[in-house]
Amino acid sequence: MREVPEVPEVPELTQEQRGGGPAGRVPFQVVEVTGPSMVPTLHHGDWLLVQYGATVRPGDVVILRHPFQQDLLVVKRAAERRRGGWWVLADNIFAGGDSTDYGTVPEELVLARVQARYRPLKKDQRSVWGVVTWAVSALRPVTAARSVSRRLRAR
Numbered sequence: 001m002r003e004v005p006e007v008p009e010v011p012e013l014t015q016e017q018r019g020g021g022p023a024g025r026v027p028f029q030v031v032e033v034t035g036p037s038m039v040p041t042l043h044h045g046d047w048l049l050v051q052y053g054a055t056v057r058p059g060d061v062v063i064l065r066h067p068f069q070q071d072l073l074v075v076k077r078a079a080e081r082r083r084g085g086w087w088v089l090a091d092n093i094f095a096g097g098d099s100t101d102y103g104t105v106p107e108e109l110v111l112a113r114v115q116a117r118y119r120p121l122k123k124d125q126r127s128v129w130g131v132v133t134w135a136v137s138a139l140r141p142v143t144a145a146r147s148v149s150r151r152l153r154a155r
Helices: 128-137 147-154
Strands: 028-032 047-052 061-065 073-082 085-089 110-118 139-141
Touching: 061 085, 073 110, 085 110
Parallel strands: none
Antiparallel strands: 028 047, 047 110, 061 073, 061 110, 073 085, 110 139
16 A cells, blocks of 8 residues: 655645635645555655645546545545545555455545656666666656556456
């Protein structure tokens, strides 16, 4: 399961601020990924740019409070909206720790949508080729995965 190490302070937005305009800008934050549940999309040590209060669509990677341990933040893929909230899945089917374990996640526990992923340079990537391949793939937007719908049909 991918956990974010600390629960950040999430600014409260008033109803007027959620409507848009300069006061309605949603805060962004950078968080670090730990654990293997979102491999191959995200890896342990990746940094994520997340947007709090963003509209979530099926396939988006999201940050949520764990339904049973709400001081723990996790990152999962929002597979589909169901009655009572979101069905979330880990991209790594062998890692577990998703809605197959704890059911539908209430809407209010889904805090943010992941916008981009930054993969830091590793110590073993010091060769010219290693640095070039890192530079090409270090910063990427995190987009909806097409594999989510296939995985849901297979269940």
